[in-house]
Amino acid sequence: MPRIETPGIRASGHDISFTFEGETISALEGETLAAALTAAGKLDLRHDHKGGARGIYCGMGCCYECVVTVDGRASMRACMTKARNGMRVERQSYLTLPVTQDTPPLASRPEGEAPMRECDVAVVGAGPAGLAAAKAAAMAGARVVLIDERSTPGGQYFKQIASSHAVGDISALDTQFRRGLDLIEDVRKAGIEILDEATVWSASATDGLGVFQDGKTFVFSAPQIILAIGAYERPLPVPGGTLPGFMTTGAVQTFLRSYRVAPGRRILLAGNGPLNLQVAAELLRGGAEVAAVVEAGSFPGPSKAWATARAFFAAPDLMATGGGYLLGLLGRRVPLLYGRVLTRVEGDGRVERAFTARLGADGRIIPDTETAFDVDVVSAGYGFLSATELARQMGCRHDYVETGLGNLVTVRDDNGETLVPGVFVAGDGGAIQGSRVAGAQGTLAGLQAARNLGKTVTADLEDEGRAARRTLKRSLDFQDALWTVFKTPPVRMDQISDDALVCRCESVSAGEIRKRIAKGFETLGEIKKLTRCGMGRCQGRNCQHLLVKLVAEATGKTPDEFDFFHPRPPVKPIPAAALAREKPEWHGFKEFAEKGPEALSAVRPTTRWQKPIETDVLVVGAGIIGICTAYYLSREGINVSLVDRGEPNCQASGVNAGSLHVQVISYDIADPEVIRTSPTASMLPLGPEAMELWRTLSGDMGNGVDIKVSGGVIVAETEAQLDYLRRKTEIERSLGVESHIVGASELRDMVPVVAEGMAGGAYCPQEGKLNPLTATSTILHAAEKAGTRMFSGTLVQGLEKTRNGFTVTTDRGQIYAARVVNAAGAWVPNLAAMLGVRVPLTTAPIQMIVTEPCPPLTDKLVAHAGRHLTLKQVGDGHFVIGGAWTAHFDETTGSSLTSRSSIEGNLWVAQRLIPAISSLHVLRSWAGIMATLDGAPLLSPVPGVPGFFCVVSNNGYTLGPLLGQLTAELITNGTAHRDVSPFSIERFAEKPGGSK
Incomplete structure (x- = not known):
C-alpha cells in the first residue's frame, strides 16, 4: 500500500528490514510492524482456530487480531510492536504457537516482591483528559506520574507523528496535531514523569496499580488515581467482517496520521459521525481513492437545522472544520450516502467487495436496497464504547445507557470524581462526550485531586478551573446538538446475520448465541461458559456489549452493569514470566470466614x-x-x-x-x-x-x-x-x-x-x-x-x-x-x-x-x-x-x-x-x-x-x-x-x- 508524502513532514527513521514468513520487508525505524507490513501490502497476519485469515482491526492494541510471532515470541501485537532490524516475524495460528519445553520465556524472571513506587497522583492514559489532568495536578504542586500504553503521549485524538517521521514545517500540521503537541509540551515542562509503553494490568484499592513496562512489573501506590483511559470503537458484526482489510476508522486514521501509510488504494468508509468525514478527507489528501462515505444517520436537512445551528453556536471552529471536510469530499465527487449501513463484506482471503443497504426509521434493513462496492479496505466507524475495565475493577459504580449499542457510564461528578474515595474517571472512559469535554474534565479532575491532597490551588489555577467548567458546559451542549444531527435509527440486533461473528477472538457467531438463548440460557455468564464468547485475548471488549443487547432484545430485560463481564486482572494479556514471583508457603487458608458471606x-x-x-x-x-x-x-x-x-x-x-x-x-x-x-x-x-x-x-x-x-x-x-x-x-x-x-x-x-x-x-x-x-x-x-x-x-x-x-x-x-x-x-x-x-x-x-x-x-x-x-x-x-x-x-x-x-x-x-x-x-x-x-x-x-x-x-x-x-x-x-x-x-x- 502507498506511503503518504506530505509537504513539511519527512521520513526520518533509518531504513531497516525484517522478514515476514521468510520474505524481506522494508521498514522505517520507529514505525510499528503493522505500519510496515501494511505499507508492504501484507494484511493477513494470523489465522483463527477455524483457519480464517485475520489482520489489523482496531489499530490501538485492544482487539488482539494482529498478534504475530516475533523472533519465536508468541502473541506480539503488530500494532504496538516497533519494527527492528533483522526481526523474524511469522503469522500466528490459534493453536500453533511456537511453545515447547525449550522455548525461551517472554520476559526475564523477576526476583523478590514487585517494586513499589509512590506518587501523589497517578494518571492512567495520556489522551486529552489524562494530559490535562496531569498538568493541572502538577501545577497545583502534586507529584504526578502519567502512565500510558502507547509509545507517544496524545491518545487516539491527539495521536502524534511516530518517531519514524519528522516535522520540518509546523504549519504542515493541522490544528488537532498542534493542540496535542502544545499540551504534551506543557506536561513535559511541568516535570511530570511519563511512563510510556506501560500497561496497567490490575487496579484495586488494596493492591494498588499493577504496571507492566519493558518486560518488568511493578506496583504504583497513589492516594489519588485519575483514570483517563478513553474509549475504543464500537464493533459492527457483519459477515466477512473479520477479513484482512476490514478495520476500524480509528485504525485507518492511525496509519495515516502517525505512520503516513494508506492502508488501501480504494477504501469504503461506513459508520456514524464526523470522524468518518475527517478520515475520508485525510485519505484523499494522502492519495487514496474513497469509494464512498456511508452514513447511518439521515441527511442533515431542514429537520436538523436547529440542531446544526446549536452546534455552530457551541463550537463554531469545529463545525467550520467539519464543513471543510464535507466540501472537500463533494469537490472530489465522493459519494456521501445517508441512511445506509454496511451489511456484508466478501473476498478471497482479504476484503474485495463491500455491500451496504438502506436503513428504515425503525432500524430494520430495507430489502432489495443493497449496493456493492469493489474495494480493498473497509473502514467501519460506528461510534465508541467507554473503556471502563479499570474503573469497574476498582469498584466504581456504573449506569447502563441505551444509546446506540448501549454503554456503561461511570457515576461521577463534573470533576470526574467517583463514589470510590480517591478515584476519578475523566473523559470518554466514563462517558462518550468528545475530546473537549475530556480535556475540561481532566483539568477539573487534576485540580480536585490536588485539593484532596491538601495542595494549594492558586487564584490563577482557580481561574483555569472556572474556564474548564465553562468549556465543559459548552462542549456538552455541542455534543448534544452534534449527535442530534447524526442521530441514527435504533440499533437492532435482529438485523445482524446469524453467520456474523459476535466474538472475534473465539469465532462465536450471532447464530450460535441465539441458539443458546432459545434453549433458555439468558445470562452472559451462561452463554460465556457454553460458547467461550468473551474468553479470548480482548477480554470481551469487542463482544460483551453485543452480547448484552442480544440477550436484552431476546428476553425484554433492561440491562445493568451486572450484566457485563466482571473485569478481572490482567485487563490485558501479560507475559506469565513477568508476573511470577515467589511467595512464602502456608498451611490452611489465609483468608476465611466461619460462615458464608451474606452478600x-x-x-x-x-x-x-x-x-x-x-x-x-x-x-x-x-x-x-x-x-x-x-x-x-x-x-x-x-x-x-x-x-x-x-x-x-x-x-x-x-x-x-x-x-x-x-x-x-x-x-x-x-x-x-x-x-x-x-x-x-x-x-x-x-x-x-x-x-x-x-x-x-x-x-x-x-x-x-x-x-x-x-x-x-x-x-x-x-x-x-x-x-x-x-x-x-x-x-x-x-x-x-x-x-x-x-x-x-x-x-x-x-x-x-x-x-x-x-x-x-x-x-x-x-x-x-x-x-x-x-x-x-x-x-x-x-x-x-x-x-x-x-x-x-x-x-x-x-x-x-x-x-x-x-x-x-x-x-x-x-x-x-x-x-x-x-x-x-x-x-x-x-x-x-x-x-x-x-x-x-x-x-x-x-x-x-x-x-x-x-x-x-x-x-x-x-x-x-x-x-x-x-x-x-x-x-x-x-x-x-x-x-x-x-x-x-x-x-x-x-x-x-x-x-x-x-x-x-x-x-x-x-x-x-x-x-x-x-x-x-x-x-x-x-x-x-x-x-x-x-x-x-x-x-x-x-x-x-x-x-x-x-x-x-x-x-x-x-x-x-x-x-x-x-x-x-x-x-x-x-x-x-x-x-x-x-x-x-x-x-x-x-x-x-x-x-x-
Missing part, C-alpha cells in the same frame, strides 16, 4: 411471584451438588424446585478448574499418616465411584459432559517429598484409590515438559478433567427436562419448620416445601442457622488463572508435592492454574476478588514445575469461594428437623454427582446404596464435657 447487596432485583410456589422438594443452591440432587430426584418423578441467589453454576462449581481429583492433594497435609485416622479416610473411597458416575453421565449426555480420564500426577522436587508421596500412596491404595510412585524417568515420559531435576511423583490413573462451565449447565438442563423448576436470583431470607414441611421466605415470595435440601455451598451454615442448626464450615476465597492457548504439552493433571499448585491443559490448549491461592472477600458485595500477590505466587510455582508456561501470556484470572469442613463431605438428614438435609463438600466438583445421587436416594428411599453415616452432621455434635 445481600450482590443479589439482583427480580420480579415477585404472583402466588406461593408449592413443591415436594426444594433444593437451595444451583451448584454441581444441588443440580445433581435435583436431576436424580426429578428422574424419579418427584416435584423439585431449585433456587439460587444468583445464577446457576456461578460460585465454586463454575469457577473451579474442572480437575477431577481422586488422590489427596498433599500441600496442606504435613504428615500423610494423618490421612489414615482423619475423616479424609472415609472420603477417599468415594472418588473412584464418583469418576465412574461421571463416565455414565458423559455417556448419557454427550459432549456437554465431555470427561477425559488421563490421570494425574503430584510432582516431587526432592527425595524427601518423594518419600512423603510414597507413604501417602500406600495409605490411598489401602482405601481403594489406585495410586503409585513413578521415578524421574517415568515422570518425564508422562509429562515431557516437566522441569529438569524432579525426583518423581505420585500417579493416579483414575483422575481426569472436564469443562465445568458446560458440564454443570448440561446437567441442569437435563434436570429441567426431567421436571425440575429452576429459579435464579432468588434469595432465601427465612426458613421455618411447619407441621407439613417448611415455609421458605424468599425475596420473590414464599415457597411451601415438604422437604428441603441445603446445598448452598459456602452459604450452607447461613441456611442451617435459620433452623437453629450449626454447621462448622469455613469458607475461603480462592482464585484461578488461565493462559493463552498453545499446542498440547501435557494431558495429565499436575500438582506439586510441597507447594500450592494444581494445573492442567484443557482441550482448547489453555493452561488452567490453581492450587487454593487466596483471593479477597469484597465486604460490600460478598463476591471474591482476585489478588495480585496470589497471581504472582501461583505463576511462580507453575513455571517452576512447567517452564514452558513462561513462554505464554496470562489471559485472565477469576475468583470463587471454597467451602471446607474436616476433610470429608457433609451428607446428612438433620436430627430433630425431619425433612431437612444438608450436603456440602470441599471436593465438591469431583464428588458432586455422587453426593447428589446419594442425597436423592436418602429422600426417595430413606437409605442410600452405600453407607453415608461417616458423613453425618452428628459428627459435629458436642460430646459430654464440651468436646466434639
Whole structure:
C-alpha cells in the first residue's frame, strides 16, 4: 500500500528490514510492524482456530487480531510492536504457537516482591483528559506520574507523528496535531514523569496499580488515581467482517496520521459521525481513492437545522472544520450516502467487495436496497464504547445507557470524581462526550485531586478551573446538538446475520448465541461458559456489549452493569514470566470466614411471584451438588424446585478448574499418616465411584459432559517429598484409590515438559478433567427436562419448620416445601442457622488463572508435592492454574476478588514445575469461594428437623454427582446404596464435657 508524502513532514527513521514468513520487508525505524507490513501490502497476519485469515482491526492494541510471532515470541501485537532490524516475524495460528519445553520465556524472571513506587497522583492514559489532568495536578504542586500504553503521549485524538517521521514545517500540521503537541509540551515542562509503553494490568484499592513496562512489573501506590483511559470503537458484526482489510476508522486514521501509510488504494468508509468525514478527507489528501462515505444517520436537512445551528453556536471552529471536510469530499465527487449501513463484506482471503443497504426509521434493513462496492479496505466507524475495565475493577459504580449499542457510564461528578474515595474517571472512559469535554474534565479532575491532597490551588489555577467548567458546559451542549444531527435509527440486533461473528477472538457467531438463548440460557455468564464468547485475548471488549443487547432484545430485560463481564486482572494479556514471583508457603487458608458471606447487596432485583410456589422438594443452591440432587430426584418423578441467589453454576462449581481429583492433594497435609485416622479416610473411597458416575453421565449426555480420564500426577522436587508421596500412596491404595510412585524417568515420559531435576511423583490413573462451565449447565438442563423448576436470583431470607414441611421466605415470595435440601455451598451454615442448626464450615476465597492457548504439552493433571499448585491443559490448549491461592472477600458485595500477590505466587510455582508456561501470556484470572469442613463431605438428614438435609463438600466438583445421587436416594428411599453415616452432621455434635 502507498506511503503518504506530505509537504513539511519527512521520513526520518533509518531504513531497516525484517522478514515476514521468510520474505524481506522494508521498514522505517520507529514505525510499528503493522505500519510496515501494511505499507508492504501484507494484511493477513494470523489465522483463527477455524483457519480464517485475520489482520489489523482496531489499530490501538485492544482487539488482539494482529498478534504475530516475533523472533519465536508468541502473541506480539503488530500494532504496538516497533519494527527492528533483522526481526523474524511469522503469522500466528490459534493453536500453533511456537511453545515447547525449550522455548525461551517472554520476559526475564523477576526476583523478590514487585517494586513499589509512590506518587501523589497517578494518571492512567495520556489522551486529552489524562494530559490535562496531569498538568493541572502538577501545577497545583502534586507529584504526578502519567502512565500510558502507547509509545507517544496524545491518545487516539491527539495521536502524534511516530518517531519514524519528522516535522520540518509546523504549519504542515493541522490544528488537532498542534493542540496535542502544545499540551504534551506543557506536561513535559511541568516535570511530570511519563511512563510510556506501560500497561496497567490490575487496579484495586488494596493492591494498588499493577504496571507492566519493558518486560518488568511493578506496583504504583497513589492516594489519588485519575483514570483517563478513553474509549475504543464500537464493533459492527457483519459477515466477512473479520477479513484482512476490514478495520476500524480509528485504525485507518492511525496509519495515516502517525505512520503516513494508506492502508488501501480504494477504501469504503461506513459508520456514524464526523470522524468518518475527517478520515475520508485525510485519505484523499494522502492519495487514496474513497469509494464512498456511508452514513447511518439521515441527511442533515431542514429537520436538523436547529440542531446544526446549536452546534455552530457551541463550537463554531469545529463545525467550520467539519464543513471543510464535507466540501472537500463533494469537490472530489465522493459519494456521501445517508441512511445506509454496511451489511456484508466478501473476498478471497482479504476484503474485495463491500455491500451496504438502506436503513428504515425503525432500524430494520430495507430489502432489495443493497449496493456493492469493489474495494480493498473497509473502514467501519460506528461510534465508541467507554473503556471502563479499570474503573469497574476498582469498584466504581456504573449506569447502563441505551444509546446506540448501549454503554456503561461511570457515576461521577463534573470533576470526574467517583463514589470510590480517591478515584476519578475523566473523559470518554466514563462517558462518550468528545475530546473537549475530556480535556475540561481532566483539568477539573487534576485540580480536585490536588485539593484532596491538601495542595494549594492558586487564584490563577482557580481561574483555569472556572474556564474548564465553562468549556465543559459548552462542549456538552455541542455534543448534544452534534449527535442530534447524526442521530441514527435504533440499533437492532435482529438485523445482524446469524453467520456474523459476535466474538472475534473465539469465532462465536450471532447464530450460535441465539441458539443458546432459545434453549433458555439468558445470562452472559451462561452463554460465556457454553460458547467461550468473551474468553479470548480482548477480554470481551469487542463482544460483551453485543452480547448484552442480544440477550436484552431476546428476553425484554433492561440491562445493568451486572450484566457485563466482571473485569478481572490482567485487563490485558501479560507475559506469565513477568508476573511470577515467589511467595512464602502456608498451611490452611489465609483468608476465611466461619460462615458464608451474606452478600445481600450482590443479589439482583427480580420480579415477585404472583402466588406461593408449592413443591415436594426444594433444593437451595444451583451448584454441581444441588443440580445433581435435583436431576436424580426429578428422574424419579418427584416435584423439585431449585433456587439460587444468583445464577446457576456461578460460585465454586463454575469457577473451579474442572480437575477431577481422586488422590489427596498433599500441600496442606504435613504428615500423610494423618490421612489414615482423619475423616479424609472415609472420603477417599468415594472418588473412584464418583469418576465412574461421571463416565455414565458423559455417556448419557454427550459432549456437554465431555470427561477425559488421563490421570494425574503430584510432582516431587526432592527425595524427601518423594518419600512423603510414597507413604501417602500406600495409605490411598489401602482405601481403594489406585495410586503409585513413578521415578524421574517415568515422570518425564508422562509429562515431557516437566522441569529438569524432579525426583518423581505420585500417579493416579483414575483422575481426569472436564469443562465445568458446560458440564454443570448440561446437567441442569437435563434436570429441567426431567421436571425440575429452576429459579435464579432468588434469595432465601427465612426458613421455618411447619407441621407439613417448611415455609421458605424468599425475596420473590414464599415457597411451601415438604422437604428441603441445603446445598448452598459456602452459604450452607447461613441456611442451617435459620433452623437453629450449626454447621462448622469455613469458607475461603480462592482464585484461578488461565493462559493463552498453545499446542498440547501435557494431558495429565499436575500438582506439586510441597507447594500450592494444581494445573492442567484443557482441550482448547489453555493452561488452567490453581492450587487454593487466596483471593479477597469484597465486604460490600460478598463476591471474591482476585489478588495480585496470589497471581504472582501461583505463576511462580507453575513455571517452576512447567517452564514452558513462561513462554505464554496470562489471559485472565477469576475468583470463587471454597467451602471446607474436616476433610470429608457433609451428607446428612438433620436430627430433630425431619425433612431437612444438608450436603456440602470441599471436593465438591469431583464428588458432586455422587453426593447428589446419594442425597436423592436418602429422600426417595430413606437409605442410600452405600453407607453415608461417616458423613453425618452428628459428627459435629458436642460430646459430654464440651468436646466434639
